[in-house]
Every structure is written in structure tokens, then in C-alpha cells.
Amino acid sequence: MTTEHISNGLIGASIRRVEDPLLITGKGCYVDDINLPGMLHLVVLRSLYPHAKIISIDTSAAKAIKGVVTVVTGAELPEHLNINAQVMFPGQKIPPHPVLARGAVHAPGTPVAAVVAESRAIAQDACNAIEVEYQALPSVQNAEDALKPGAPLAREELDNNICYTAVKKGGDVDKAFAQAEHIVRMHIVSPRQVALAIEPRGIAANPDPMGKSLTVWLSTQGPHRVRADLAGTLGMPENKIRLIAPDVGGGFGSKGPLYREDVLTCYFALKLRRPIKWIATRSDDFVTTIQGRDQAMTSELALKKDGTMLGLKVRVVANLGGYLQSSTAGPPQRMMAMAPGCYQIKDCHVEVVGVFTNTVPTGPYRGAGRPESVLNIERLIDKAAKDLGIDRLEIRRKNFIRPEQFPYKTGVGMEYDSGDYFKSLDKAMKLSNYQDLMRQRDERRARGEIVGVGVSTFVEPSGGAGFESGTVRIERSGDITVITGSSSHGQGHETVWAQIAAEMMKAPMDHVTVLHGDTYISQQGTGTFGSRSAVVGGGALATAAQRVIDKSKRIAAHLVEAAPEDMVQADGGFAVAGVPEKKVSWRQIAAAAYSGKIPQGMEIGLQETCFFDPRREAWGYGAHVCLVSIDRETGAPTIEKLVLVDDCGVLINPMIVEGQIHGGVAQGLGEALREQMIYAEDGQVLTGTLMNYAVMRAGDMPPLTLGETVTPNPFHPLGVKGVGEAGTNGAPPAVANAVMDALAPLGIDHIDMPYTAPKLWEAIRQAQSDRA
Amino acid sequence: MTAEPENTAIPIKVTVNGVKHEAVVEPRTLLVYFLREQLALTGTHVGCDTSQCGACTIHLNGRAVKSCTILAVQANGKEITTIEGLARGDAFHPVQEGFREKHGLQCGYCTPGMIMTAAHLLETNPDPSEEEIKHALEGNLCRCTGYVNIVESVKWAAQKMGGKNVSR
Amino acid sequence: MFPANFGYAAPRSVDEALQLLSKHGEEAKLLAGGHSLIPAMKLRLSSPRTLIDLGAVPGLRGVRLDGNTLAIGALTVHADVGSSDLVRKHLPGLAEAASVIGDVQVRNRGTIGGSVAHADPAADFPVILTALNATFVLQSTGGSRTVTADKFFVDYFTTAMEPNEILTEIIVPLPPAGTGTAYAKLAHPASGYVVVSAGAMITRQPSGSCTAARITIGGLGSGPVRAVASETELQGKALNAQNIAAAAAKAAEETDPDGDIYAGADYKRHMATVLARRAIEAAVKRAVT
Ligand SMILES: Cc1cc2nc3c(=O)[nH]c(=O)nc-3n(C[C@H](O)[C@H](O)[C@H](O)COP(=O)(O)OP(=O)(O)OC[C@H]3O[C@@H](n4cnc5c(N)ncnc54)[C@H](O)[C@@H]3O)c2cc1C
């Protein structure tokens, strides 16, 4: 839909984005576009060693280069400049995470020295002139290896590599297993992925002339939260920092936390009283920005012979990397909270062991524990179906939580709000022509082809912890200003927020302005992550808007001397019920609100703020179906069909929802088919550039068929659930199940993602020689 | 003839978006930084350091190229079009319009490069098939859209520009 | 990422370039399309003191028919090689190789001469040009000489060129009647460069048997490798599916590749046989006309 001038039917309409005109003409403003007079540039020298002691650092040659302003090592920085992680689990260990290495490095990419210079190129020259002498220490990369006796200590200040152990359980899992007629056991590892927002991280900081306050432009997903962390580290009042998230070129979770370079940039800006900018190179990004997945899951699923699930035990070994970011401990927690998926398994025991290794820190990346969890349960259930000779759909349907059971309390203590898993599976079957797909598969198999069909049915919590804020203000002119605490990293918040506000206020969309991403403009907020913006931010906005409407109704009634109960919303304002010509426009209401022509006792002005905390997550769900064929000769997998049925409650802008699913699927297929961050045995990064870390390109995308079911969220003012991660959660397990279905006739039970051609070819060859 | 010693700034003349510029650049200045920093044309982005992402794509003498892999001195005497020079006044180029109509962008960071590559494709091949569109976009990475709507956007533009083969 | 500082010169003729080259010696590097050199300089894997930009040197671009050869200027960009009518008509295998290098933007900038001179073991042109029995024209202040492809690619990133020489032209003989050429590539999913590739030039008698075969494999060693065993196997045989497969099966015999994180050595050797078969089959099809 292309008109911005209507005020009806906006929720649910595919409206073109208001963000686009600037972005398609090159007039967007990303951090690196900020250039201030006298600006200096920071470049950081990084360790190539995964684990080493720093013997000495010689910066004299670097300092001598013309244009270099300062060169600093960890020893020369104040001791309080650290990245601080919160304790998320009792007993969690939090080893030091200084912004520049002090004495040792624990992951490749650790900053060991910082250079500030007149230009980025000069700063780079100076970095190259710094000489560092390291003494390599034994290192460990694989989290399961790190738990073995005698494994090298990733953090030598600790006595083992365990950061924390956490358990979520419910029911009586031992009893369930005692009653089991069949137990499925699997070991599944999710590949470590790089978030790879196309805009690398970056920050620009401008101090006031006295060095007492700071304006910061940061490519971030959470301006307020990062500002609080930044203020804490710098030891500066939070409200002396104005943190602005300008246009943000993607984030996918990775731009959530405060990073070392952010602190360094601000520290130097204050110290030198000059504006400073730091922009990550792609190489920096590969070794500093939090990475995702890398959870090894060892599971047991207890069943009856008829496929009824009795109990689930999961032990997750989560690779946390060498340092903790504020969000590092998050994804394993998510994994635990949704371990039983969309099935009725009351007896569960899920344990997570968070492990330090000498790798880049992990943290939330699109899905953040959800993809791992869905992969685990969906592979288990497929294996169970295969072992027991039960149809894969039948076993799912047998164990689905039934629609009448909602709200449903799961075996790990979560409460799912609503859903009809049968309906979405049915829809996916229909859209994929499932019976026909299976027939095709069998016919092609008979001809010697390697073909498989896979299904995944999944739930996905959205919203996450904490509140979001929204303010609605009617300006004197009657125009509507919306201020949200949730800033966008490209999803289209400005459009969606304007749609909600315009629809609720019955005003044209072009009368609505949405402000976000600036801590001096917006009230405290939380940020955009965990598919939460529409759910929590949208909820805050809708509630604030409703409050403004309620107040305005009383003002309108006052103006036409009617009773508030007799007023109804009309295009552009209010009217007396049944007397449409007795109308009061937003402009008239605003004029009254600011001039005091309001009912007695009412506060002047027309602005409301809501801090919205649903105190529960919204549980979206879906069913994905995949048809895959594997070239016997080359091992290359081809996804021939991918059907995605998702339910995210009420859709505000279907076009944007579709876009979110497409994008998620592309990243999910990356995980399934090619993406993996690889460290060598000695800890060197082997996939530190786009020359060796493969992502999906236009030509790699298979045809997608999208479908939806709509189960409104009963606990939400707009009925919405999140959808930003649907593609990464549901699609990879569907592909995994399809690939394994294809290889089942060869006697192959399980292979971990990513399914690259050489890996599949090798597996096929191995299977054939085993049989011969 | 001798080469100038290291780091001697070199005078160049380039025409960017129809405007003639005379400038002095260090030899090591990459074209993308010349455009972004010396000419303040920040619509051309940098997304990688190994020439893979295409965010920096511009037209050099009418051809799509990666401005991060060209020295500013190599552009001496040449014509450049950047994303800022694609629209005619307030009228978007059909490819720009297509991206808006078909939701071909989310964060917008890859978008200028995508649009420049697509515009070059449609100049050389007004009637591309879906496969040809995907092939042409091989050098441009997008992490947000999954490319589905980017391909649709290019098809939309092709049709708008008078191409026939592509169906919407 | 930013290159280290360097001095710059843009000569206006080959002679001027040669003089600069001998003056600055090994500290200088020639700059053609810059699509191998500049990425290396940005990562500071290469930091020449002086760059001699060939971009403004006239006469080094384009494809022309010269007797029974095609002469391709060293500065011809990949896109122009791939779209040249002469190349497409006479050497479809070369056009094929040109069109699968990198991406559109790379092909608009990178030059065939730069690719050959750079001698990246994962490059496409060296493989197909060896199959096509190309000759490289090298000029120095002392004159000019030619080297055939078989002798040109010496080692990883190393050619038979002397530091004071410039590659000016690539001469490819027009294949005799009944000859087909083809190129098949397995591209790395991240870089787009060659994992394994195969080039083939096959001459087929009207009777259907093979009178000449040049088959090269890329990606399995320091440069293109002639698949001599495959060539021998095919010689004089009927060009049917069975014989082609038998010949292709020997394509990796001369090789001993290293495995890497993407593909193991066995997979590479296996893919060499697959790609050799595909290239031979495609060449044979083209040989019919
Ligand atoms: C993203 C990307 C993807 C790529 N993918 C592929 C691919 O799939 N396959 C592939 O084959 N290549 C690929 N390339 C490399 C590309 O083809 C290069 O253009 C080519 O290898 C070098 O050509 P150039 O003109 O850019 O040379 P330059 O980079 O300018 O020079 C390369 C080297 O050759 C020397 N040199 C250049 N010209 C001459 C000359 N005339 N005489 C003597 N010495 C000379 C230079 O001094 C330098 O050492 C890719 C490059 C990029 C950036």
C-alpha cells in the first residue's frame, strides 16, 4: 500500500516504509558518516594469539610517527576501565575484562594497544610500528575439550574452565526415564556463527570543551542500556552522556552490549578534549564482535513405544569465549527455557555449563539460544520417529500442546500464552503439498537420487526481559509525536510505530513523527533485541496512545459540552456519537490542552508515557517444511522447496513481517549450509574475513513459500508476538531434518550443520564404504 | 619520468555526479574515502576490507566497480556516479523506486551498493531474467533482506524502465 | 584498512613504464586493475615503495585477430574478455572462464594481464590459458620475449617473468577446425575463487575420435597442472561418454593437493575428475560445429 494519507486500516496494511527515501538516496546517517572538525581517529592493535602472556610492548616507533597523538597500552590506562558483566547465575565467575589487555590475552583479537592519530591511515601505520613480545600459553577452543581433565586453562586466574552451571527442571525426570520404553540419545553441536551486520561496529564521541559531558554516536541496539554501562565504566554521571544511535546498519543481537572500543573512544575523547571516531574494519568485527551459537547438546528423550514423550534430559555445554560481555550468558538461558519446544513434556532436566575458551566471546545472535533449542528437540523427535517407526507428523501431533491447554505451563516452568500448533502444521502441509512431496521423494529415491523431506515445528519466545517505554505527545498543532525507547537497527520501527499511532488516533500517518535512538530525546528505554520491539515497544506505545485518547476524549467532550461517554473517535479527532458534524479536531483539542480550556482538575498538556512490562514472553510459533536433494557426485545440497508458516499474532505491517522472515531465513540457511567460524587447533582464527567465512548471496537463496496463521496474543494490547527470529529458529532444523532424511537410506544418523558439499560428500563416501 | 617519492600528494581531476572536482590526494587514498571524506558523499559505504561486500559500489566511467579497491589516483580524468547522483532532482531512479516499492531494504547499509549494481545491470541488460539478476548481485552482500525483495525490486525497476521479460 | 604510503607514477607509454620499472627496481610494483594488489596492500600483506600505474598506458587493451591467433591486451578487463565477440566465437572456454571470475564489479576492473602476472593458484585465467596453449609477451628495456603458458607458471604467485618485465599481450592460437574449448569451476562459497577447476581443449575428427587434447586442472597445486594422464587416455579414442569418463578419472593423477578448512584433499581430487569430465564433455559438444 502506498498512501500515507489515510488514517484507517493502517494496522495490518503493507505500507511503504517512511525510512526509505533517505536510505535509497545515500542520505542516511550511519556512525562513520559523522565527521566533526578536528576529529581524531582510534585504531586498536590486536593480539593474533589466542592465549599469551605479554612480555613487553614497545610503542616508541609508533609514537614518533607524524600525526600520532597518543599511543597507550593496558598498563597505562586507569584500572577501572573494564567491561563489566552482571552475574546471571549463582556462582558465575567473572574474570577481568579490561579494555586493553593487562599482562595477558585470552582470545584472538584482544586489544593490546590503542593509537589515536590525525587520520585512520596514520593510526594504522602506528599500530604496525608497535612491537609486542608475547609468550604463548596453551589454549583451548572447543568447549567440550575445555571440560576434559588436564585441559589448558583458558583463564589462568581460575582453577577450571567452568564459568557457571545452571539447571532448569520440572516434574520427576528419573521416574519418567524409568518408565521409558525407548530412549533416544543424541549429541548435537550448533556451529559458531558471526552476526555480520554489513555495517561494522563504530562509535564517534564528542566531548564538551570542559570535558564534563559527552555526545556519543554509536551503532547500537540499546542506547540507554549501553549508556548506563558506559557511564559506569567511565565513572561519569549517566545523564552527562548523550548517546545517539543514528541509522544502524544491522545488528542481529551483536550490537547489544558495550564493547572495549566504545570505552576507549570515550575515554580518549574526554582526555584529549577532541572528537574521536573508531570504526571497526571487517577484520576487527570478526574477532571482537560477539559470535553466536556454539552450544554442544547431549540429550536423552524418553518415550513410550507409541511415541508419547515422557521425559527430556539435556546437558548443554555452551562456549562463552575468553571474556564475558554483558550479554554473553544470555543465549544458554534461552536454550533452557524452551528445551521441550511445543511438546507436552512435563518431566525435564536441562543443565547448562557455560565454559571459558580462548575464542571470541559469544552472545545473543539472531535467535540467541532458540535455534539451538529448536534444533535439539526437532532432531530428537525425528530420530524418535525413525527409531519407533512412527510417522514424523503423527509423533508431533501426538505430543503437541493442545489449543485448549493454553495458557500452558511447561516442564521447565515457562507459561506459553496461546497457539494452535496443529493448525500451523496443517497449513504447512497444505502449502508444501506434503503428500505429493513425499511421493516425489520416494520416486526419485527409487531412481537413485538422494532426496529428503524435513519438517520442524517450533515455538519461539519474544519480548525478553524488562520493560520498554513509549511516549505519545500531541503537539500544539495537533500533530502527533511518538517517542520510543526501542531504537531500530533497520527493521522499520518508524513506519510501524507511525502505523500504530495513526490508526489508534485516527490521524493520517504523515501527521505522526516517530523519534527514537537518542537518550536526550527519549525517556529511559531498553532497546531492540529478542524480537521484542513490536511486542514490548509496541505495547508501550499502544498503552500511551490509549491514555492520550482517553484524556483527549474528555477535553473534546468539554469543548462541545457533551458527556465524555457520548464522544466517539472520528477521522482526525472526535465527534459526538450520532452527530458526526459535531466534531473536534486534534488541533482544537491540542489548543485547548495547552491553553487551559480543559475540564477542571485536569492537568494541562497532552502527553502520556507508558513503561510497559508484560512480565511474560510472547510465544510465537510455526511449522517449516523443506525438500532437499543432494548431488551424489559433488555432495552439494540443493534446497528445492522451503515452506514457512509462522504465527506472530496480529500483523501490523505484513510486508515488514515478510521481510523479517526472509532475512532470518537467509541467516538460518547460512547456518544450515555454510556459515561456521573456525579456529585452528592452535587457536588461530581461520575464518576471519569474508574470503573464508561464507554467507548467503542472492544466487544461493532457494524459492521461499510463506504462509501464516494468526493467533492473537491474549496478553497484549495489540495482540502481537515477535517474528524477527522465526527464520533462524525454524528453518535450520527443517533443513537438518531434510538432509538427514535424505541420507537415512545410506545409514547415516546425524551430521552437524553446516552441510557443506565437501562434508556431505565425505559422509556419503564413508557410509558407502562402511556398507561395502 | 620518475615516480613521486612516497606520500607526495597527487593532483587529480574527476567528475562526480556531473560536477567537476580538482583535488589533491595521497596516493594511498582509496576512492571510497576520497568520496566519503574529501567530497562528503557518505552514501557510498564500506562493509568489508577484502572487496567482497559491494557496499562501496559506484559507477566509474559507466561501469559498476568497488570503490574500496581502487585508488583515488586511478580515477584521475574519469567520470563517477555515486548513489547521490542517481536520482534526477526529486525523482528517484526507477531502481531506487523499486527498492522502496518492493521493500528491498531494511537497515539500508548495503542499499546504495545494491542499487548502483542493479542500475548498471539494467543499463547493460534491460530485460534480465531472475537468474541474471541474482548473478549480477553476486558481488553485493545483504544481511537483512535475504535478497528476496531485492530481486523483486530490480524486477520492478526493469519493468518500469520498459523491460518486458520479467514478470512481477 | 589502509595501504602503507607509497610513491606513485602514471606513465603514458610502455617505454616510460619500463624505464620507471628499471629505475625503481624491486621496490616498485606495476598496478593494473589493482584487484589483487590493492586488497593485499590494504591488509598490508604487500607494501611496495612505488606503484607504477599502467592505467594510462595506451595500446594495452582489447582483443584483436592477428593471423591465426587472438591477441589480448594485458590490460583488457575480465568483463571485456568475456563479452568479446572474437573470444566468444573462437574461444568459448576463455569467455566462460572470464565470466565466472569474482563478481560483476571485479570483472569490470581486474585485468587478464594482472591475473596472469599475479599467478594466484586459485585464479581462473591461468588454468584455461594453459589449456589453450597461450603465449605471453614480455617486454623489458632490453626488448621483448615470449613464454608459453606451460613454462610461465612457476610456483605459487611466481611466474617466469623478470622483475623488469611487463606483460603486454596474451597470444592465444586459434584452435584448429573441429576443436572445442571449455572451462568448469567449483568456486569457493566465500571468496568465489577456484577450489578446483578444469580447462579443456579437445580436437575431434569427423569420425568422432580425439586427435588432440589439452586438459588442465586448477586448485590442486601451485598453479595449473596439465592432466597428462587424461590427455593420453583420450588420444585417438572415440569421444563417447565412457571414454571421456575414463580419461577424466585420471585428471588428478599428477596432483597432491593440500586439504583446507573448506575441502579435504580427497574431495578436491575427486572434484578434479568431475570437473574435468564436465569440461571435456562441453568442449566435445562445441567441437562438433
Ligand atoms: C572480490 C574479488 C574476487 C575475485 N575472484 C577471483 C576469481 O574468482 N578468480 C580469479 O581468477 N581472480 C579473482 N580475483 C582476482 C582478480 O581477477 C584480479 O583482478 C586479478 O587476479 C589481478 O588483476 P589486476 O588487473 O587486478 O592486477 P593487479 O592487482 O593490478 O596486479 C596483480 C599483480 O600483477 C602484477 N601485474 C599486473 N599487471 C601486470 C603486467 N601487465 N605485467 C606485469 N605484471 C603485472 C602487479 O604488479 C601485481 O603484482 C578476485 C578479486 C577480488 C577483489
Ligand code: FES
Ligand atoms: S567495502 Fe566491501 S567491497 Fe568495498
Ligand code: FES
Ligand atoms: S538492508 Fe541491511 S544489509 Fe542489506
